Amino acid sequence: MQNSGTTENLNDVTKAPYTNGNSVFVVGDGGTILKSTNNGNEWISVPSGTTNRLNAVSFSWSGEGVAVGDGVICLSTDQGENWSATYIYNDKNAISVSSFYSEFWGCNILIGCDDGTLLYYGDTYNTWIDTALSNEPVIATGMTDLGLHVHQ
Secondary structure (H helix, E strand, O other), X not given: OOOOOOXXXXXXXXXXXXXXXXXXXXXXXXXXXXXXXXXXXXXXXXXXXXOOOEEEEEEOOOOOEEEEEEOEEEEEOOOOOOOEEEEOOOXXXXXXXXXXXXXXXXXXXXXXXXXXXXXXXXXXXXXXXXXXXXXXXXXXXXXXXOEEEEEO
């Protein structure tokens, strides 16, 4: 059992692949993002740019990070050191996220929402495109160079 240093509920954890798993990120309520560079023994708080609840976090091999939550997408382009928040539709609560870096496609992000919507970005991180898949929550997303995977 490790002390995170926060009293906020923590909702998701991921290892950062660009560090061979040595860095770990946790997201939670109140816009909480915590980072550990020693496998969870010590945690530091990283400003997320939001106070909205964050539900999921993912990093690509290139060090680009994305944390998603209630009406918000937080992005980092510097291995989780700095984050910026983009607010999405008020009725969209993002509950799952995956990111993948491909030499052919660049960085790709898929976000699953509790209303059955899948979000992905167009040519910039500020242009999010939504596709309604069903009325069921999109609880997991994933992708490879060969395509995307969605679980409801």
